[in-house]
Amino acid sequence: MAIYIDNSTRLLVQGLTGAQGRFHGFRNRDYGTNLVAGVTPGKGGTDLDGVPIFDSVAEAVDATGANTSMVLVPPAFAPDGILEAAACVGIDLIVAITEGIPAQDEARVFNYLRQTSDTVLIGPNCPGLISPGKANVGITPHEITLPGNVGVVSRSGTLTYQAIHELTIRGIGQSTCIGIGGDPVPGTSFIDVLERFEADAETVAVVMIGEIGGSAEEQAAAFIADHVTKPVVGYIAGFTAPPGRKMGHAGAIISGSSGTAAAKQAALEAAGVRVVDDPTLIGEAVEALL
Numbered sequence: 001m002a003i004y005i006d007n008s009t010r011l012l013v014q015g016l017t018g019a020q021g022r023f024h025g026f027r028n029r030d031y032g033t034n035l036v037a038g039v040t041p042g043k044g045g046t047d048l049d050g051v052p053i054f055d056s057v058a059e060a061v062d063a064t065g066a067n068t069s070m071v072l073v074p075p076a077f078a079p080d081g082i083l084e085a086a087a088c089v090g091i092d093l094i095v096a097i098t099e100g101i102p103a104q105d106e107a108r109v110f111n112y113l114r115q116t117s118d119t120v121l122i123g124p125n126c127p128g129l130i131s132p133g134k135a136n137v138g139i140t141p142h143e144i145t146l147p148g149n150v151g152v153v154s155r156s157g158t159l160t161y162q163a164i165h166e167l168t169i170r171g172i173g174q175s176t177c178i179g180i181g182g183d184p185v186p187g188t189s190f191i192d193v194l195e196r197f198e199a200d201a202e203t204v205a206v207v208m209i210g211e212i213g214g215s216a217e218e219q220a221a222a223f224i225a226d227h228v229t230k231p232v233v234g235y236i237a238g239f240t241a242p243p244g245r246k247m248g249h250a251g252a253i254i255s256g257s258s259g260t261a262a263a264k265q266a267a268l269e270a271a272g273v274r275v276v277d278d279p280t281l282i283g284e285a286v287e288a289l290l
Contacts, residue, residue, distance in 0.1 A: 001202040002131035002176045003151070003193070004093055004120065005033075005068065009135040012037040012066040014057065014081045015073040017048060024072060024097070024139050025051075031142045033135045036064040057081075061090045068093045070128065070137050075100040078124060079109050086112075086119040095137045096123035096187070106185035113187065121187025127157035127179035140164070140177060148173015150286060151197040153190060154209035155182045155216070156237060159279055163207050163235075166283035172290070175203040182211065190220035198228050205231045205290060207282055208273070212238030213259045221267035231289040233282055234268045234275040236261045 011028065015021035016038025026049065029035040037052055037060035044055030054060040057069060069085040071078055071094060078098040085094045101124050113121055122129060128138015133147035144161060146168045154160040160179040167174060178193055180186050190208060197203045206228070210217035217236065224232055238261045265275050276285050 001200050002134055003196040003200050003203070004122070004129055004176060004178070005131050005135040005137050007134050009068050009137065010034050010036045010064065010066045011068050011070060011135075011137055012039060012057065012060045012064065014039045014069055014071045014085065016040065016051065017043055017053060018072065020097075021072040022048070025070065028070075028136045028138075031136045033137065036060075036066050057085045057088050057091065061088045065090065067091060068095070068137060071096040071098055071124075073098060075102075079105040082109050082121060082124075083112060086117045086121070091119055093137075094119060094121045094187075095126070095128045096121060097126065097128055097138060098123070099125035099183075101125070101183070103184045106183060110185050110187060120192075122178065123181045123187060125183045126181030126186070127160055129176060129178040131176045132174050138179070140179070144168055145177065146171070146173040149175055149202055149204045150207060151175050151193075151200070151203040151205070152177040152207045152209075153193040153197070154179050154207075155186075155211050156209055159209045159235070159237060162279045163209055163282050166280060167207070167286060170283040170287055172283060172286055175200060184214070190216050191223045194220060194223055194228055198230060203230065205233070205286055207286060208232055208234045208268075209279075210234065210236045210264055210268075212236075212261050212264070215259065217264040218267045221264075221271040221273065224268070224273060225271035232268075232273045233285045233289065234265075234273040235277075235279050235282060236264045236268070236275065237279075
């Protein structure tokens with residue numbers, strides 16, 4: 001098993017004919033992901049390296065049975081692209097890689113999806129996800145992954161890669177690795193992912209990486225305390241960040257005592273999470289717990 005994506009994933013890429021869409025879409029295909037379609041308005045009826053291109057997501061789904069969409073289009077068009085995919089019966093998962101989407105647009109899309117659709121949105125501004133040995137939908141370098149039983153969820157893309165690497169070099173494989181993104185309004189939360197990892201028989205432990213800003217980590221800590229039976233290793237980035245200054249992600253900003261790394265670490269530790277103070281210690285901590 002894995003969560004969200006596996007061998008049954010049938011991927012379409014919105015923006016496949018663009019430079020980023022082409023690079024990452026075909027890199028995912030080379031890994032073994034079943035890339036069945038691309039969507040670029042005005043280019044329907046063409047073919048790109050054996051993949052049919054359609055003018056709309058609806059046409060692509062009808063023709064290919066795609067069940068997952070990866071959005072790699074400019075930020076001005078990404079919100080409508082997400083909504084277009086969510087409106088199509090058959091699309092269960094949307095992975096929005098695009099960064100730079102205004103927070104107001106993110107909130108509009110988030111609220112619409114939660115009120116009208118069961119489609120899962122991961123991102124925006126995220127590296128996507130990979131179920132090693134099964135499928136890759138996003139920009140995570142598959143070379144650092146190893147199939148196995150530890151789930152990884154992170155707000156930070158590069159720290160997702162760091163965590164995966166630390167596990168892999170110790171021979172600890174991963175079930176699914178997910179970067180949920182660091183924008184203020186992510187489509188998927190820590191709790192959403194933790195709930196799935198808890199229910200996944202293949203996942204025996206979880207690595208969770210948070211950062212300053214917001215309250216997502218504190219909310220996740222409360223959920224872990226009440227609902228997660230599997231061991232969790234955590235890391236919080238941003239202990240040296242000055243208050244009031246945005247650090248990297250749009251959501252990584254603290255005000256006064258709210259959203260600090262120390263508060264997040266304390267909440268996780270109180271919930272029984274083994275929190276490390278250096279990301280290079282993640283693999284060692286998981287190994288000890290297992």
